[in-house]
Amino acid sequence: MARINSNTELEELRQEILSKRDQNKPRIAVCAGTGCLASGAAKVIAALKEEIKKQGLNADVDIKETGCPGFCERGPIMVIYPEEICYLQVKPDDIPEIISETIKERKVIDRLLYTDPTTGEKVTHESEIPFYKNQKRLLIGTNINIDPKSIEDYLAIGGYRALAKALFDMTPEQVLEEVKRANLRGRGGGGFPAAKKWETTRNVPREPKYVIVNADEGDPGAFMDRAVLEGNPHSVLEGLVISAYTIGSHEGFIYVRQEYPLAVENVDIAIKQAEEYGFLGQNILGSGFDFIVNVHRGAGAFVSGESSALMTAIEGKVGEPRPKYIRTAVSGIWERPSNLNNVETLANVPLIINNGAEWFTSIGTEGSKGTKIFSLVGKVNNTGLVEVPMGMSLREIIYNIGGGIPGDKKFKAVQTGGPSGGVIPEQYLDTPVDFDELTKLGSMMGSGGMIVMDEDTCVVDVARYFVDFLCDESCGKCIPCREGLKHMREVLNNIVEGKGNEGDIELLEELSRLMTKASLCALGTSAANPVSTTIRYFGDEYQAHIKESKCPALVCKELVSYYIEPSKCQACMICLRNCPVEAISGGKNQIHVIDQAKCIKCGVCFDACPTRFGAVIKISGEPVPASLPEKERSLVRGKK
Amino acid sequence: MEAEKVDEIIDRHPAKQEVLIQLLLDMQNEFNWIPKQAILRINERLQIPLSQIYRVASFYKAMSLTPRGKHIVNVCLGTACHVRGGPRIMDKVEESLKIKAGKTTQDMKFTLERVNCLGCCALGPVIVVDKDYYGNVTTAKVKEILESYD
Numbered sequence: 197m198a199r200i201n202s203n204t205e206l207e208e209l210r211q212e213i214l215s216k217r218d219q220n221k222p223r224i225a226v227c228a229g230t231g232c233l234a235s236g237a238a239k240v241i242a243a244l245k246e247e248i249k250k251q252g253l254n255a256d257v258d259i260k261e262t263g264c265p266g267f268c269e270r271g272p273i274m275v276i277y278p279e280e281i282c283y284l285q286v287k288p289d290d291i292p293e294i295i296s297e298t299i300k301e302r303k304v305i306d307r308l309l310y311t312d313p314t315t316g317e318k319v320t321h322e323s324e325i326p327f328y329k330n331q332k333r334l335l336i337g338t339n340i341n342i343d344p345k346s347i348e349d350y351l352a353i354g355g356y357r358a359l360a361k362a363l364f365d366m367t368p369e370q371v372l373e374e375v376k377r378a379n380l381r382g383r384g385g386g387g388f389p390a391a392k393k394w395e396t397t398r399n400v401p402r403e404p405k406y407v408i409v410n411a412d413e414g415d416p417g418a419f420m421d422r423a424v425l426e427g428n429p430h431s432v433l434e435g436l437v438i439s440a441y442t443i444g445s446h447e448g449f450i451y452v453r454q455e456y457p458l459a460v461e462n463v464d465i466a467i468k469q470a471e472e473y474g475f476l477g478q479n480i481l482g483s484g485f486d487f488i489v490n491v492h493r494g495a496g497a498f499v500s501g502e503s504s505a506l507m508t509a510i511e512g513k514v515g516e517p518r519p520k521y522i523r524t525a526v527s528g529i530w531e532r533p534s535n536l537n538n539v540e541t542l543a544n545v546p547l548i549i550n551n552g553a554e555w556f557t558s559i560g561t562e563g564s565k566g567t568k569i570f571s572l573v574g575k576v577n578n579t580g581l582v583e584v585p586m587g588m589s590l591r592e593i594i595y596n597i598g599g600g601i602p603g604d605k606k607f608k609a610v611q612t613g614g615p616s617g618g619v620i621p622e623q624y625l626d627t628p629v630d631f632d633e634l635t636k637l638g639s640m641m642g643s644g645g646m647i648v649m650d651e652d653t654c655v656v657d658v659a660r661y662f663v664d665f666l667c668d669e670s671c672g673k674c675i676p677c678r679e680g681l682k683h684m685r686e687v688l689n690n691i692v693e694g695k696g697n698e699g700d701i702e703l704l705e706e707l708s709r710l711m712t713k714a715s716l717c718a719l720g721t722s723a724a725n726p727v728s729t730t731i732r733y734f735g736d737e738y739q740a741h742i743k744e745s746k747c748p749a750l751v752c753k754e755l756v757s758y759y760i761e762p763s764k765c766q767a768c769m770i771c772l773r774n775c776p777v778e779a780i781s782g783g784k785n786q787i788h789v790i791d792q793a794k795c796i797k798c799g800v801c802f803d804a805c806p807t808r809f810g811a812v813i814k815i816s817g818e819p820v821p822a823s824l825p826e827k828e829r830s831l832v833r834g835k836k
Numbered sequence: 837m838e839a840e841k842v843d844e845i846i847d848r849h850p851a852k853q854e855v856l857i858q859l860l861l862d863m864q865n866e867f868n869w870i871p872k873q874a875i876l877r878i879n880e881r882l883q884i885p886l887s888q889i890y891r892v893a894s895f896y897k898a899m900s901l902t903p904r905g906k907h908i909v910n911v912c913l914g915t916a917c918h919v920r921g922g923p924r925i926m927d928k929v930e931e932s933l934k935i936k937a938g939k940t941t942q943d944m945k946f947t948l949e950r951v952n953c954l955g956c957c958a959l960g961p962v963i964v965v966d967k968d969y970y971g972n973v974t975t976a977k978v979k980e981i982l983e984s985y986d
Binding site for chain 1: 852853854855856857858860861880887891892894895897898899913914915916918919920927928931949952953954956958959960962966969971973974976982
């Protein structure tokens with residue numbers, strides 16, 4: 197491939213790519229993102245290739261291995277074009293039928309379609325599935341049309357048009373002005389205006405300047421950035437080059453966690469392709485602008501996602517934060533001005549340049565413009581990635597898109613913002629989701645993790661979980677974070693083990709205040725949010741743990757006992773055989789009994805007991821009923 | 837461990853101190869841990885102080901200074917897996933392998949790790965053994981999964 201040296205050549209190439217594509221030719225897109233791969237997409241793709249070869253259809257059908265379209269719950273996902281037939285949970289065994297029925301006969305296979313859980317109606321087209329219909333997928337909507345390893349696919353959907361526009365039709369000042377007017381705020385957590393950061397770095401009278409993509413997505417339960425980088429790496433690269441042009445930088449870095457091997461692979465490929473085509477390197481598109489990109493793999497440290505820590509890591513040192521009297525925008529990598537943006541922020545830039553700030557600001561709320569991708573996970577029917585306009589309410593996201601809570605359970609709370617965020621209870625479900633509203637509730641937007649919890653989730657346990665996570669991840673450089681978290685963990689451990697004391701809640705609140713005020717970086721200053729919000733909204737659950745040794749959600753191991761309800765036990769021996777410590781006695785036609793002294797509370801019996809019996813129950817906060825006397829344990833079965 | 841392989845990995849990168857983290861990651865990926873000889877060789881060739889190499893290698897979770905088992909068992913304890921019962925799965929795996937998270941069995945067969953989110957939350961709770969994903973794991977399934985590896 198010869199490199200492209202002007203805007204005209206770019207458009208000619210695009211026309212050439214499009215003219216070679218027959219829109220009516222059957223195309224089978226299969227998600228090969230991490231979620232679908234985990235549910236077996238690789239086998240589906242292999243079966244697909246083999247079947248097409250077997251039926252001699254190689255020339256008649258295109259197969260596309262794409263990035264994540266979001267509906268992970270129903271993976272592996274397949275969409276067949278041009279009809280846009282969406283098949284879910286496809287298995288290798290389904291492939292021969294798909295080829296002979298849908299591809300050859302153009303018949304839809306009902307069994308593989310989405311079924312509306314309320315009406316029982318089948319939905320054929322991807323865009324009509326409620327999960328997708330209620331979203332606004334500006335960033336991840338194209339994923340299913342793109343093979344992330346093909347730059348041609350990106351060019352076919354208008355890729356690098358924004359870069360050409362910025363380089364040839366706009367001055368750096370005009371680009372800056374456009375992004376400023378769009379009020380693009382940082383998607384990584386803080387919501388700081390991107391243009392303001394760009395301007396700061398741009399105005400520092402020192403060279404060289406660096407631009408960096410932060411793809412160190414460390415929040416447990418969040419994978420938006422991975423989907424964007426894995427599924428459409430060129431969109432991020434394009435945004436990065438535009439930011440470099442605006443700022444006056446000629447070297448950039450992509451900091452990506454090595455736990456995302458597929459993202460690393462796709463980014464490496466994308467960079468090579470972009471260099472070949474002249475979107476990166478010397479004299480980009482013949483404009484005279486030079487820019488190169490390096491990939492830096494993160495090595496598994498949550499704190500290294502913080503801007504100053506991330507930049508220290510790029511220097512090859514231990515990724516710990518430093519005090520930011522001088523911001524990294526002014527003095528970052530090797531004390532040079534360095535601009536850091538999140539993956540999703542940069543992916544928005546080409547859209548803004550192509551469509552203009554007016555278009556972008558027409559989406560969203562007063563203070564938060566555009567869309568936001570959330571990873572909707574936990575106790576929700578449709579786990580996956582959802583992209584919605586800012587301002588949609590939590591209720592709409594969880595119920596209209598997420599399909600509500602599984603198994604008739606009651607919604608309890610939603611956790612947003614990862615370990616730095618907070619827990620939001622039911623009474624605030626109608627809050628519009630944007631940067632400012634979530635902060636008002638004591639939580640935050642964060643990078644976009646949204647973990648739904650039902651009545652079976654213990655919020656004290658969740659708070660302990662986050663503190664435990666942060667305790668491990670705290671780098672230990674500053675005392676408030678290092679010691680504060682440790683102390684909090686100790687207090688919370690006591691509470692969940694039933695050893696809590698009067699005054700523990702006040703102690704936690706005091707620690708929260710101290711850490712928030714005195715910690716060095718955002719990891720520490722926001723670390724108390726999960727604790728303070730759960731105390732604020734679920735104080736009674738803390739009280740129940742402390743005063744009654746009771747875990748209302750029946751989660752905290754030390755406070756829960758397992759008991760076999762004699763009237764329900766069918767003496768089937770399943771729990772007895774599965775118990776790892778032989779704590780269950782009984783026999784055929786002998787009602788089973790748990791020896792509480794031997795029980796290690798592993799819960800295996802609870803899982804093993806067939807749901808139609810439901811004989812094993814959990815008890816908390818009250819004594820376990822005395823076991824039946826031996827002679828009353830024979831099971832009297834009702835006659836059928 | 838071959839000294840040649842270590843040199844080959846060092847040669848992949850420019851001879852600058854800033855490549856240290858990338859270099860150690862490559863060593864980890866190649867050898868499944870970071871042997872002492874590799875650290876000494878980096879020190880010798882790139883003139884990076886031993887203390888600094890050791891500090892980096894001990895700071896990051898992705899790097900191990902002890903040999904790891906034949907199979908790596910990752911139990912996901914990300915938030916989504918946590919609320920779906922991940923901790924009980926971890927208990928069960930620890931009990932089955934008779935080791936705690938972060939440790940390796942005596943026969944060097946398994947290393948057990950806890951991971952904070954693999955990003956396949958729809959399948960939670962999740963266990964990954966080497967490159968095989970197991971979704972919606974229950975305590976009853978754990979043994980069967982582990983026994984399928986030799």
